[in-house]
């Protein structure tokens with residue numbers, strides 16, 4: 001197992017590899033998708049997906065996007081809608097109900113949901129009664145497996161004991177809490193005041209109520225963060241003993257999220273300090289017994305994510321890392337993404353547009369992409385790199401009916417250059433990502449991205465890789 005030391009990336013290498021790049025939550029990445037993808041095409045995709053001989057046996061994943069928050073955190077890069085008027089939820093929930101009514105008849109009645117995630121925004125902006133009503137509505141139209149994983153993102157500042165109880169009654173068993181940083185100066189500078197005690201109380205109660213996995217989100221690169229202040233935050237986090245941790249590098253994209261201009265750039269740590277904070281966090285997590293799964297995520301070695309990674313069977317979809325392979329993802333709500341038979345569909349990205357389309361009885365498809373066979377192949381490669389850090393050339397040749405070495409001679413030659421910097425190891429039959437390559441995984445994936453060269457001409461699409 002790698003020690004914290006293996007993750008060290010020398011400064012000059014970081015400088016060499018730091019450039020804008022996708023995070024590969026999908027391949028092909030969203031900017032490549034077509035705006036001409038129509039609701040009719042979405043229906044064809046639903047039909048084809050449920051017409052296959054084994055359709056009733058195919059597991060299903062659902063994502064529900066609940067965009068509302070009471071106040072804006074200035075760093076926020078999510079698809080949110082800020083409102084103190086809780087009645088905004090009423091038309092939105094009505095639109096969600098219409099979407100469910102339009103989509104569920106396409107789903108083979110034998111299919112069962114094995115995974116559902118509610119993200120946001122802040123899903124606990126809904127009242128406990130609304131949470132129970134929405135879950136019942138979904139379960140009345142689509143069957144759930146009794147062992148389904150139901151997870152939710154919550155903001156501890158607005159989540160009450162009643163919310164947690166309603167979530168447990170509705171079958172939620174995994175919870176993820178946004179923290180970012182416990183330091184009061186940092187909290188002030190990001191417009192997010194969140195006392196440690198409130199978070200600790202909710203975590204204790206979640207455990208008592210039987211949530212089987214608790215995740216905490218942290219962020220580095222925020223104003224006033226120092227190595228010493230973040231060490232204090234980490235000590236507080238460990239006292240809460242989360243099962244999983246996410247540590248995000250603050251993505252500063254003010255051209256996409258204008259509210260980020262409120263972040264005082266003079267107070268943001270310089271790149272040396274950011275790197276020192278990141279290295280501190282990695283060594284701290286490893287010392288505390290977590291494993292770096294990749295792409296900002298850490299889990300215990302006996303967590304199912306770690307075990308799946310050991311067996312090279314870890315997968316990733318829009319909801320994050322998962323152990324469930326071959327599951328179609330149906331997304332509901334504004335901006336949500338569906339991934340069906342590997343193809344992508346995205347819903348309208350603004351609440352009024354989403355609600356309007358549904359009030360006219362139309363599917364809210366905004367854009368999408370049908371993947372060609374070359375896309376499926378490259379998508380599989382990028383997923384293997386991010387999840388399992390390993391490519392087996394023969395397995396990929398057999399699965400996709402290509403001669404891997406000749407088909408990807410340019411990519412293999414380019415990968416060999418990264419091997420010189422010890423980001424990976426490569427031989428005639430496999431490619432293995434090394435710990436420092438895990439840190440620069442976006443750079444490794446970029447080699448296999450067939451669209452990147454054209455995209456690179458368009459400035460400002462992606463945040464920096466390091």
Ligand SMILES: C[S@@+](CC[C@H](N)C(=O)[O-])C[C@H]1O[C@@H](n2cnc3c(N)ncnc32)[C@H](O)[C@@H]1O
Nearest residue numbers: 075076077120121153154155178217248250251
């Ligand atoms: C939808 S929010 C979490 C739930 C809830 N709204 C909250 O804030 O507690 C998901 C996570 O995305 C991360 N995030 C948001 N904006 C980000 C940004 N600009 N860069 C990196 N991570 C970001 C934060 O860590 C946040 O906890």
Ligand code: SF4
Nearest residue numbers: 069072073076078121
């Ligand atoms: S970080 Fe969470 S609570 Fe803050 S604005 Fe974004 S989604 Fe809302």
